[in-house]
Amino acid sequence: MLFWTAPLIPLSKTICSGKNENSIDYCKLTIDNDDLSCLAERCAKCGACTSVCPVYQVTGRESHTPRGRLHLLGRHTSPSSSTYGALFSACLACGACLDACPRQIDTLSLMIAARHEIPLLNQPHFAEKLLARKSLTAPSLLSGLARLRQNLLKRLPQSSGLRHKLSLLPEDFALQPLTPIPAEKDTVTSPAEINYFSGCLARYLSHDISRATEFLVNHFSGKGIETPEKQTCCGLASFASGNRKEAQKLARKNITAFTDNTWPILTSCASCYSHLRSYPKLLADDPDWSRQAELFAERLLEFSQFLDTQVSSSPGSNQAELRVFYHDPCHLRFGAEKITSPPRQLIEKICGQPPQELPLGPHCCGQGGLFTIAHPDISKKIMSGALAEFKELSSDMVVTTCSGCLLQWQQGLQNSKETARARHLAVFLAEWIKR
Ligand code: SF4
Ligand code: SF4
Numbered sequence: 281m282l283f284w285t286a287p288l289i290p291l292s293k294t295i296c297s298g299k300n301e302n303s304i305d306y307c308k309l310t311i312d313n314d315d316l317s318c319l320a321e322r323c324a325k326c327g328a329c330t331s332v333c334p335v336y337q338v339t340g341r342e343s344h345t346p347r348g349r350l351h352l353l354g355r356h357t358s359p360s361s362s363t364y365g366a367l368f369s370a371c372l373a374c375g376a377c378l379d380a381c382p383r384q385i386d387t388l389s390l391m392i393a394a395r396h397e398i399p400l401l402n403q404p405h406f407a408e409k410l411l412a413r414k415s416l417t418a419p420s421l422l423s424g425l426a427r428l429r430q431n432l433l434k435r436l437p438q439s440s441g442l443r444h445k446l447s448l449l450p451e452d453f454a455l456q457p458l459t460p461i462p463a464e465k466d467t468v469t470s471p472a473e474i475n476y477f478s479g480c481l482a483r484y485l486s487h488d489i490s491r492a493t494e495f496l497v498n499h500f501s502g503k504g505i506e507t508p509e510k511q512t513c514c515g516l517a518s519f520a521s522g523n524r525k526e527a528q529k530l531a532r533k534n535i536t537a538f539t540d541n542t543w544p545i546l547t548s549c550a551s552c553y554s555h556l557r558s559y560p561k562l563l564a565d566d567p568d569w570s571r572q573a574e575l576f577a578e579r580l581l582e583f584s585q586f587l588d589t590q591v592s593s594s595p596g597s598n599q600a601e602l603r604v605f606y607h608d609p610c611h612l613r614f615g616a617e618k619i620t621s622p623p624r625q626l627i628e629k630i631c632g633q634p635p636q637e638l639p640l641g642p643h644c645c646g647q648g649g650l651f652t653i654a655h656p657d658i659s660k661k662i663m664s665g666a667l668a669e670f671k672e673l674s675s676d677m678v679v680t681t682c683s684g685c686l687l688q689w690q691q692g693l694q695n696s697k698e699t700a701r702a703r704h705l706a707v708f709l710a711e712w713i714k715r
Pocket of ligand 1 (some may be wrong): 332333334335336344345346370371372373374375376377378388
């Protein structure tokens, strides 16, 4: 089951002959030999992608670069070992290479398309990885995982990336079913006009994110929030690991969960937002759902972008020194979204000062969803680089809007015995306003 059952590259024609000769249709299940050769030939081997790839920067392996993968795949049509599985799983799907490539070759789609045929978890410790993958596609399993935490930690090898996740859960953690979030004492509750897609972390583990989001939206826009109970995991983990069918199933569930009204759908998790926005592409071939997916995507609001439009000006009177660093989630930094200014503007408007910046500019944290589980050593090395720069800032706090990045920073700060804390941007801003 976890081993290859089909050749990596079936003989069918799908890419360079398509609409965009630089890309692969990652919603299809096959990758074509001619298309691979075409993409490989288009690569100028300039190395621009290598200079931005966080994985290559810590491993130094050419096979970990988009250029290297294109080269290999353009020349090998029937790989017979798990080498290719490891090769394609060692990508954060951060999208940095897409922005850097002068020929606009969509190597990220190539990676995702290949994962549809290569089980990402086809590596040592596959049981733990499968468990982690299942827990992400069925979030209610997080509760069971938490209860089993102590026993699991004893049984898991030190190298298992799942330890990262389990060790972050509080000792007394128990699943809290989604219930209406109690209004803050100082909040004037308003009738709901906005839906909330919370994401798994805010829903199951960190209710402070949900509460802070509701408080801020109500505080600045005067609007109330509705959180449909039937929403589920966005499906990014399933999709990124190559389980397209599971991702489509979750997408249909989420679209259905938000059909009671036509209000906008706000999400406070950058990765969820990015994946929810891809539902039209994910369901493009399904005539029963493609239009619904488009309408769903049109209703989406990203937390910082929305709130930035609601906060008109800086309070201006705050003299407290702000030593806060904003971490850009890759899902908002690269590709089509590029939501990098709104969170910074928001911090400046509400706190009176802009956040701090890393000396060398934004740095990937190495989380990458299941990447941290499949490649914990590489993930840690990438995080170490970000931490080293962060230490130069003498910041008190890291704020971000991605659940994965938040967990990664919390773990990284804890492991390096830093006193700085990591907070979701919503929690930080709500605390700042109420202090
Ligand atoms: S998506 Fe990110 S990690 Fe993957 S190859 Fe491109 S730059 Fe490297
Ligand atoms: S940036 Fe694009 S053209 Fe240059 S080596 Fe990478 S994939 Fe090839």
